[in-house]
Amino acid sequence: MLGTDFAHLPAGSPSNGRRQFIKAAGATGVAILALTPEWSFAAGLSADPINIAVIGAGRHARAILDELSKFENAKVTAICDIVPSRLSAALRRVQGATGYADHKDLLAKATDVTVVFVVTPTHTHKEISLDAIAAGKHVFIEAPMAHTIEDCAEIARAARSSSKVVHVGLYARSNPIYKLARTFFRSDSVRDLVTMRAQSNRKNEWRVPVSDPKDDRALNWRLDPQVSIGLPGEFGCHQIDVFNWYLGKYPVSVSGTGSIRLHKDGRKVPDTTHATFLFEDGARLDWSATLANSYEGQYEVLYGTNAAIKLAWTAAWMFKEADAPTQGWEVYANRQRFHNDEGITLIADATKLASQGKLKEGVGLPNPPVYYAIGDFIDAIANAKPAVVSADEGLRATAISILANKAVLDGSRIDISPDSLKV
């Protein structure tokens, strides 16, 4: 089981190079993604660049630009941000790109662009995404998808009517380690689900410094109660989707509480939140997030009757019960100590690495999680496949997190109607 290969992904290869988009002879304008980890395969082949626009130039856009640089024929030709200092900083990083202050201007003028990444404040996703879809672009929308369920539904409807790929950036579904751990979760290794827990802890103010006071509203939208969906929305969305995906079903209710524990600066958005999600079979997910303590950061745990699985975005472990059946591969498994417990590190290509005596070299994700999401998106475009994370799925994770935020703000319990998760 541990020997599971990541199919087309280069996760197990330490020599993974930049991916190539190769336009095959005879292809009708569709770039075909050569999913090879080897540089040598693509060397010498001609390939047309895929022209990309990145709308939004904040810290997360920077991470996307960093990872796009690993895809040889992905060419960022346009960048947009309404804050001049951010735009100029991004343009310094990308040689030859044109800057725009208005996304509509970009969509009208940057006619060479076929792919658009929407990496702007959550409440601005709808307008930009709808405009990009209407302009006939392939669109990657960062999660959460929007700040209201209605906006999510509108985007999902537009995505359905588009012939292009609309991918929502819920990273777990593209993460090779999460995919591997999911095969364990859905096997006898974990067996029957007992309960679930997740947290997202960090220590900072969640407030962006502004040089010009007039930029405050635009930059500090996370603390604006009119548009913010709080910690459940911004952090919880990605984590809730992990459970949606692993379980193959969605919670039927959420209750929550929130308070301000550290940042007593007049803000209305809680800096510490708890939410409990219930599933129809009685399974329960306890989720919490805080901006007041960073202990253990961000992770998700699924407890089964045979083992627990802990997922931490760039690594994952399985903690076996003493009475769980022993499997052959455990002899050579890499283990890590956590106080009184010992976790088996989940490693891609473990069988191959173990046979080479290099098991430890497989520990951890070879690239940041966003890299794999971008790879899936481009793969879908190049090979005319459906998006790995559709707008419908983005709607569901985002809607649940929006309802969780409402429960946190109201201190209430909210039933999650299946209808609210449909377009």
Added chain:
Amino acid sequence: MIHRAACFAMGTRFELVLDDNDPSRLGPIADHVLEEITHWHNRLSLFRRDSYLSYINANAINAAVPLEPELFELFSICLNVHRQSDGAFDPAIAPLMTTLGLHEGAILPAGDQSRDHGTHIDPASGLPLGPRGMAAVELDADRRTIRFHSPGVVLDLGAIAKGFAIDMAASHLREFGIERALVHGGTSSIVAIGSPPDADGWRIAMGSDADAPVITLCDGALSFSSPSGRSVETPDGSHRNTHIIDPRVGAPADQGVFAAAVASALTGNAVDPWPAARCEAWSTALVVLGSRPESMPETLTSAMARGSNPPRQWSIVGPHRPYITHTIPPGPSVSQGSRC
């Protein structure tokens, strides 16, 4: 009002000490700067598979790897100091550091026979065969790329990454108009912006000896290197390897230097945006060289100590010399956060 904030990164603790007429803006600014330091930790770590440094190490032997502008500058400093120090500073010898037991947990490219460093090591010297280290690294300024020309090359930025992160932090602080700040990484790599309230500079002791020189730093950078900082016993227990290696011979630096500090001249951001990175590279090189070479830029001040026990003999050369004393000078009181 002094605002302090800190984070753990690059195997040490980074701290910011900020002062401003409007203290309410310091919290968000500090968060922003600490996120920047964490960003570079994630990007430059030799101990993370998903860092960009690991990506470069895995791929630059096969093809030129693109670099963002800041990283290109960093590697340019590495190459320049490597050449100016005649190879005494070399951040491209990670396999050697691993062989000496100084890099447990480092991510070295492997799993590919062509990158099996064991096949490229001279058994007599323990050094990689053929061109090695930074001598086998090519930077292309037009394309802004890096390429390795020897399979024995693996970058391990070590302390210079700390200096670089502090330079980036200082750059962001200046962008937000901060005029009084001290940023340090593990107290050995420091940038001072302006001076603390009612003082002529940030007073920083060069080591823990009671008679260690104290530098009054204002708009400058300081780096401190000492081979006594960390060491690892050899497998046979016969001797200890210190963490500063002479890359020219592949063995721990052995020039009798207890510590070397390098301070940048009182330059503004426009003159040298990377003073801490440069100081880090040179302080390491000085421990290896044992004395200040003529090729060292005149804008840098060096302070070197010899002797295994205090009182040690300090040799101080350079434009910062007037700001260095052997006792804390009398004068305005300095807040607790201003002395490292």
